[in-house]
Amino acid sequence: MIESAEATARVAGDGIYRLHGAPDNANFVVRMVLEELAVAYEFVSVDRASGEQKSETYRKLNPQGLIPVLEVPGQDAVTFETGAILLMLSERHGVLAPDPVSPARGRFLKWLFFISNTLHADLRISFKPHRYMPETACMPDLNAALRSRIDASFAILEQELAALEGPFLLGADLSCLDFYLAACARWAQIYGTCGRWPADGCPRLMELFAQLEARPSIQRACEHELIEGAPFTAPMPVAFAREKL
Numbered sequence: 081m082i083e084s085a086e087a088t089a090r091v092a093g094d095g096i097y098r099l100h101g102a103p104d105n106a107n108f109v110v111r112m113v114l115e116e117l118a119v120a121y122e123f124v125s126v127d128r129a130s131g132e133q134k135s136e137t138y139r140k141l142n143p144q145g146l147i148p149v150l151e152v153p154g155q156d157a158v159t160f161e162t163g164a165i166l167l168m169l170s171e172r173h174g175v176l177a178p179d180p181v182s183p184a185r186g187r188f189l190k191w192l193f194f195i196s197n198t199l200h201a202d203l204r205i206s207f208k209p210h211r212y213m214p215e216t217a218c219m220p221d222l223n224a225a226l227r228s229r230i231d232a233s234f235a236i237l238e239q240e241l242a243a244l245e246g247p248f249l250l251g252a253d254l255s256c257l258d259f260y261l262a263a264c265a266r267w268a269q270i271y272g273t274c275g276r277w278p279a280d281g282c283p284r285l286m287e288l289f290a291q292l293e294a295r296p297s298i299q300r301a302c303e304h305e306l307i308e309g310a311p312f313t314a315p316m317p318v319a320f321a322r323e324k325l
């Protein structure tokens with residue numbers, strides 16, 4: 081993470097990334113990737129406790145009032161949506177994703193969209209189910225449906241890892257998908273109202289996560305995000321209570 085004006089000056093060309101977020105929110109995914117890319121960035125803290133993400137000022141960055149936002153040098157608008165940010169970063173730096181004309185591109189895109197619009201989207205509902213189901217009597221049904229959908233998504237990803245013989249979701253090559261998937265697996269084990277994802281039923285995913293935990297980039301990201309211990313294989317909620325995700 082950028083700490084000084086001197087470090088800012090090292091940033092290639094046209095400026096510096098600026099990541100808006102709060103500990104262990106979806107910015108964690110983006111931060112892991114920025115750390116892996118070894119680019120300088122500033123972190124702008126968003127105060128979830130006071131609902132800053134819903135403020136008029138923050139909504140100018142993301143009208144949904146959601147975290148994360150990434151300000152990208154040279155762009156005429158900020159980027160929001162975790163999946164879009166990952167795609168933007170991998171394209172700008174030419175790493176952590178197969179080349180657009182490579183045979184693996186379709187595989188990359190389908191899993192990126194699957195993680196973003198199915199797995200992550202279902203997790204989001206499990207964190208705030210009352211937003212989707214005001215009727216408390218129906219909450220057990222919603223939670224049961226979420227439990228089965230989330231488990232099924234991880235099972236599909238486990239199958240893909242087995243088919244490609246890992247160690248990463250795209251096989252031999254690490255990609256930004258691995259970071260996104262690992263964060264979702266973390267949250268699925270410690271947050272949400274529909275029970276915990278039973279990770280030990282997916283041994284290949286756990287092997288992948290153990291490998292990721294050894295990466296210095298992820299260790300640095302965890303430190304900045306106040307995440308202690310093994311973030312994916314034995315996750316613990318961040319130390320202070322918060323408005324989760």
Ligand SMILES: N[C@@H](CCC(=O)N[C@@H](CS)C(=O)NCC(=O)O)C(=O)O
Binds near residue numbers: 106146163
């Ligand atoms: N689809 C969005 C979801 C982002 C999201 O769920 N952000 C959460 C934090 S992890 C948030 O801002 N929650 C605040 C709220 O719902 O008010 C993305 O991928 O960026």
